[in-house]
Amino acid sequence: MGNAMCGEELVEYYLLVEEMDGLLERYGVQVAGFGRTAEIRGITVCQERVLELARTLIRGTVTPLAVQDVVEDFLLD
Numbered sequence: 001m002g003n004a005m006c007g008e009e010l011v012e013y014y015l016l017v018e019e020m021d022g023l024l025e026r027y028g029v030q031v032a033g034f035g036r037t038a039e040i041r042g043i044t045v046c047q048e049r050v051l052e053l054a055r056t057l058i059r060g061t062v063t064p065l066a067v068q069d070v071v072e073d074f075l076l077d
Helices: 047-059 067-076
Strands: 002-006 009-020 024-033 036-044
Touching (some): 009 047, 024 047, 036 047, 036 067
Antiparallel strands (some): 002 009, 024 036
């Protein structure tokens, strides 16, 4: 999906896609950096919404430690 520099550390952002019963896809995100990786699966079935989330994560240089909180806040909006 993309990457961003957080200080001197590169943080990488990935889109996760899971097929559901051959009919729908569920989307999630993965964030890797600072020697850690965080995955949040099954956030939404709306590709546009998860792409909006990914742009928010990249713009904010969200790290693996903070991604869960940011996703929760994003879903409340």
